[in-house]
Amino acid sequence: MWNRKDLVGLKDLSQDQIMEILELAKAMREKIDNKEARKDSLKKFSVLTLFYENSTRTKTSFTMAAEFLGADVNDLGISTSSVKKGESLIDTAKNLDQMGADIMIMRHGMTGAPHLIAKNCRGSVVNAGDGVNEHPTQALLDMFTIHEHKGKFQGLKIVIIGDIKHSRVARSNVFGLTKMGANVVLAGPSTMITSNMKALGADVTSDLNAAVKDADVIIGLRIQLERQKAGMFPDIREYSQLFGINKKLLSLAKDDVIVMHPGPVNRGVEMSTDIIDGDNSLILDQVKNGVAVRMAVIKLLMEGRKNNGITN
Amino acid sequence: MELLIKNGRILDPSTNLDFIGDIYIKNGIIEEIGQDLQYSAEKLIDAKGLWVTPGLIDVHVHLREPGQEYKEDIESGSRSAAKGGFTTICCMPNTKPVVDNEVVVEYINMKAKKAGLVNVLPIGAITKGQEGEILANIGKMAEAGICAISEDGKSVLDANLLRKAMQYASMFDLPILSHCEEPSLATGFMNAGEMSALLGMKEIYPESEEIIVARDIILANNAKAKLHLCHLSTKGSIQLLKEAKLRGEIVTAEVTPHHFTLTEEAVEGYDTNTKVNPPLRTRIDVEAIKCGLRDGIVDIIATDHAPHHIDEKNCEYEVAANGIVGLETSVSLTITELVNKGYLTPIGLVEKMSTNPARMLGIDKGTLEIGKIADITIINPSIEYVVNGQEFESKSKNTPFNGMKLQGKAMYTIVGGQVIMEDGKIRGEIQ
Numbered sequence: 001m002w003n004r005k006d007l008v009g010l011k012d013l014s015q016d017q018i019m020e021i022l023e024l025a026k027a028m029r030e031k032i033d034n035k036e037a038r039k040d041s042l043k044k045f046s047v048l049t050l051f052y053e054n055s056t057r058t059k060t061s062f063t064m065a066a067e068f069l070g071a072d073v074n075d076l077g078i079s080t081s082s083v084k085k086g087e088s089l090i091d092t093a094k095n096l097d098q099m100g101a102d103i104m105i106m107r108h109g110m111t112g113a114p115h116l117i118a119k120n121c122r123g124s125v126v127n128a129g130d131g132v133n134e135h136p137t138q139a140l141l142d143m144f145t146i147h148e149h150k151g152k153f154q155g156l157k158i159v160i161i162g163d164i165k166h167s168r169v170a171r172s173n174v175f176g177l178t179k180m181g182a183n184v185v186l187a188g189p190s191t192m193i194t195s196n197m198k199a200l201g202a203d204v205t206s207d208l209n210a211a212v213k214d215a216d217v218i219i220g221l222r223i224q225l226e227r228q229k230a231g232m233f234p235d236i237r238e239y240s241q242l243f244g245i246n247k248k249l250l251s252l253a254k255d256d257v258i259v260m261h262p263g264p265v266n267r268g269v270e271m272s273t274d275i276i277d278g279d280n281s282l283i284l285d286q287v288k289n290g291v292a293v294r295m296a297v298i299k300l301l302m303e304g305r306k307n308n309g310i311t312n
Numbered sequence: 313m314e315l316l317i318k319n320g321r322i323l324d325p326s327t328n329l330d331f332i333g334d335i336y337i338k339n340g341i342i343e344e345i346g347q348d349l350q351y352s353a354e355k356l357i358d359a360k361g362l363w364v365t366p367g368l369i370d371v372h373v374h375l376r377e378p379g380q381e382y383k384e385d386i387e388s389g390s391r392s393a394a395k396g397g398f399t400t401i402c403c404m405p406n407t408k409p410v411v412d413n414e415v416v417v418e419y420i421n422m423k424a425k426k427a428g429l430v431n432v433l434p435i436g437a438i439t440k441g442q443e444g445e446i447l448a449n450i451g452k453m454a455e456a457g458i459c460a461i462s463e464d465g466k467s468v469l470d471a472n473l474l475r476k477a478m479q480y481a482s483m484f485d486l487p488i489l490s491h492c493e494e495p496s497l498a499t500g501f502m503n504a505g506e507m508s509a510l511l512g513m514k515e516i517y518p519e520s521e522e523i524i525v526a527r528d529i530i531l532a533n534n535a536k537a538k539l540h541l542c543h544l545s546t547k548g549s550i551q552l553l554k555e556a557k558l559r560g561e562i563v564t565a566e567v568t569p570h571h572f573t574l575t576e577e578a579v580e581g582y583d584t585n586t587k588v589n590p591p592l593r594t595r596i597d598v599e600a601i602k603c604g605l606r607d608g609i610v611d612i613i614a615t616d617h618a619p620h621h622i623d624e625k626n627c628e629y630e631v632a633a634n635g636i637v638g639l640e641t642s643v644s645l646t647i648t649e650l651v652n653k654g655y656l657t658p659i660g661l662v663e664k665m666s667t668n669p670a671r672m673l674g675i676d677k678g679t680l681e682i683g684k685i686a687d688i689t690i691i692n693p694s695i696e697y698v699v700n701g702q703e704f705e706s707k708s709k710n711t712p713f714n715g716m717k718l719q720g721k722a723m724y725t726i727v728g729g730q731v732i733m734e735d736g737k738i739r740g741e742i743q
């Protein structure tokens with residue numbers, strides 16, 4: 001039985017809780033496939049999206065998931081809101097909480113911001129990305145996609161390539177995947193990984209060939225072009241040639257390797273076009289699974305609220 | 313006014329005293345020290361089971377006045393010091409306006425006198441407005457009574473300017489208290505280590521501190537300046553300090569109770585009361601700091617008492633202000649973490665909290681010598697209690713030690729022969 005009020009990260013979830021989400025997501029995915037997504041809607045509830053950083057995709061995915069479940073979804077336009085007037089995050093959230101949102105879906109540029117709101121509000125908080133910390137629903141949809149194709153996590157070699165240090169997607173994936181028994185390898189330029197990442201339970205290397213050898217899953221990360229100015233790599237040309245995911249690199253992995261990317265992809269930079277559009281790529285499946293996973297998360301949080309007698 | 317302290321354990325490294333005995337104080341002066349002193353005094357303190365030490369000196373506090381009285385002011389900071397057992401505190405110049413000329417120094421002197429509790433020694437800035445460009449009025453501030461100069465909060469980044477400041481300050485025999493931080497390596501919010509990896513937090517590298525420690529040691533040695541390194545927090549810094557001392561260079565250093573008590577692991581849960589600059593480091597660093605104190609490499613324990621309003625802490629970790637209030641937990645943490653765990657003897661505690669601070673500043677304090685002004689602290693080393701920040705005299709309650717069970721506490725603070733704190737009560741409230 002689900003009893004967590006919030007979903008702020010995968011770091012604190014148990015194996016069972018992760019499986020509970022993934023199993024429910026499977027049912028949601030079937031409903032979406034059968035055009036029955038709306039059939040399972042809950043009693044009226046309200047969802048608020050607060051995106052302090054822009055992300056049309058993630059916000060849309062959450063919004064659709066919530067609407068499929070029958071929620072009234074409101075978006076707090078950050079650029080027009082009181083945030084611009086210098087109101088503190090806690091005050092903004094407490095005010096919104098008073099308006100009675102059951103679930104607040106929040107993206108924020110600072111690590112720990114959703115945790116702060118979760119502590120201070122009655123509404124359930126879903127972290128849609130905080131600082132360089134976590135992006136739990138993205139990792140859950142990655143895990144769902146992996147499980148869908150591999151049928152397990154135990155013993156899989158999963159390689160995440162790119163700017164690990166600044167990737168909340170990578171971090172949530174490491175927390176989730178290692179918990180489920182997968183072997184996670186983090187690979188990228190040494191300026192974008194640190195050996196401290198071993199504390200997360202993953203292997204860390206700058207040797208891409210060794211990393212990818214016999215891999216079951218490869219996840220590429222979006223490279224932020226600003227990092228160039230911060231001295232992390234010399235230029236796009238060198239990055240794509242030394243650290244891009246291409247045919248040659250892929251040939252070192254297992255034949256049935258699957259390739260994923262949280263999007264949006266810089267074609268030809270972190271991943272070559274033939275890989276993005278190739279047979280091993282599941283990048284578009286990920287998008288569809290994203291809605292299913294988010295439906296599952298919202299549904300469980302609403303159940304949790306009912307079980308714990310929380311109303312807002 | 314006479315005061316007789318009976319049967320305490322008298323601890324004074326400066327006069328080599330460690331025995332059970334009495335102290336008689338008359339007209340604010342230590343008249344006699346010995347056993348079975350027979351005097352009729354106006355006030356008698358039974359110090360059985362307690363430590364009687366020269367008044368504790370904290371060389372690094374932020375009193376926030378002038379300018380940020382909503383966090384702390386000279387009176388509330390003085391009360392906090394008195395409660396913590398300090399008879400002398402040195403206040404950092406990063407106020408609004410900055411303490412960069414004699415007028416602000418005199419303002420602080422006036423306010424401290426008005427508060428009338430502990431000795432407050434202002435520290436002057438190194439550069440005007442702490443902007444790192446033009447020397448502050450160091451000479452005029454020296455005349456007005458500053459005890460040192462410091463740019464605390466940041467480093468003077470222009471090495472040539474700092475070199476000049478060191479040369480200039482040496483004319484007035486002023487120590488330079490150096491906050492060591494190379495900003496390009498300190499863009500994050502917590503120590504770069506396993507915890508920052510676990511918590512997904514932008515990092516502050518240990519090299520940020522160590523590079524400036526090395527630079528300032530080199531500069532001070534050549535300028536023949538009295539360099540004192542503030543709040544060292546890494547093993548690498550302790551190593552650099554050790555090497556300089558082995559070469560016979562004149563340099564001293566302080567560490568804070570939070571840096572010898574807590575590790576970066578305390579940041580788990582994003583408790584903003586753990587946000588401090590320099591940040592909490594690793595277990596290895598903490599051990600190096602404790603060993604540095606034990607081995608006489610680190611000279612001084614200072615609190616870096618940094619009060620902040622609740623609103624400045626009840627927010628995102630990245631946005632939260634840096635700092636921890638320390639005056640009222642320093643004695644307890646030192647006893648609990650260092651004396652009880654064998655890193656310091658009781659005499660060692662007095663050295664780090666009174667004798668060495670006085671020596672570093674070059675002030676006539678930190679001693680129980682007969683004929684000196686009677687600044688005395690009396691400590692109960694065995695009392696146990698649980699920290700509750702809400703009970704602090706400081707206006708601000710930003711402590712990461714809430715709920716922690718500690719041992720040892722100051723029971724009396726005596727300044728110039730006057731009891732200004734007794735069992736937690738500040739003068740005026742004392743029966």
Ligand SMILES: [Zn+2]
Pocket residue numbers: 464465466491542543589590
């Ligand atoms: Zn400082």
